[in-house]
Amino acid sequence: MQAIAGFSWWTMVFVSPVVREATLGNLDPAAVAVFDIPLFVIASAVAASGVRVAAVVSTGWTGVVAVALAVYATITTEAGWGVVGMVAATAGSLIALCAVLLGRVPTMWILRGPFAFRPATNRPTAAAYMASTFGQIVLFWGFFLAVLPFAISVLERRWTVALPFPSFSIPAGITVLILASALGISSAVVMSTLGNGTPLPSAMPNRLVIAGPYRWIRNPMAVSGVVQGAAVGLVLQSWLVIAYAVIGSLLWNYAVRPLEESDLEERFGEEFQQYRDTVRCWIPQVSKTQRYERR
DSSP: OOHHHHHHHHHHHHHHHHHHHHHHTTTHHHHHHHHIIIIIIIHHHHTTTTTTHHHHHHHHHHHHHHHHHHEEEHHHOOOOHHHHHHHHHHHHHHHHHHHHHHHSSOOOGSSOGGGSOOOOOOOOHHHHHHHHHHHHHHHHHHIIIIIIHHHHHHHHHHHTTTOOOOTTHHHHHHHHHHHHHHHHHHHHHHHHHHHHHHHSSGGSSOOOOEEEGGOOOSSSHHHHHHHHHHHHHHHHTTTHHHHHHHHHHHHHHIEEEEEEEHHHHHHTTTTHHHHHHHSSSSSHHHHHHHHHHHH
């Protein structure tokens, strides 16, 4: 797919001045094609047949081009759409490289070191867990919902890839952000006071929490974080920030959630299995929750 996409893009570059300017700016397409076609298009096609060296070459070259094009676009305000395309291609190349070299995507690498699953150490009062939880909230929300989205928004405008938003996007975003933050805070409070732990993987609760928002949905803090990210995108009027929130939800759902639920099942056994089978992950379902509470 990447080889076909690369071939199609290069065809459009030489056929359409609009595509050439949007993705390469004032760069000489012939000079770029001399390197990119063999190292990206052809190498991707060869890698698709399982040749490991080709997969390494294609991934390395794609990453180098993405970084170089991002620097060029940031300095000149040209070729912004080329940066977006190459960043996506780099992500795809990394996934494909893992598939070729390892036969799978090693999602477990995400949860290593300080992010490895470990129960929280015993503390004398729930207030200690609460203080640790709110410290995490300030740190993580400050970075993932303020610093990083702001940087993405600045680059989006610098690369001239911003899209128009309706006038109501800012008040709508503020409203949704407040509601999602309230959900996140209430979930954190319940986890800290009843679970004897924190939301951080390295200090997970020692008890299975099924109270508060957890009665209606299994991962209210993940839902809160995704919705918060999208709301920040509305406030900043940035489609790239909204895309960042969507990508984060996919990463969490397909990479982190299976590992987290496996850990919970190992620690809490049948209690968690019953909870997982009764309460949905993303969409609240009150009727099933009520049946679960009556058991």
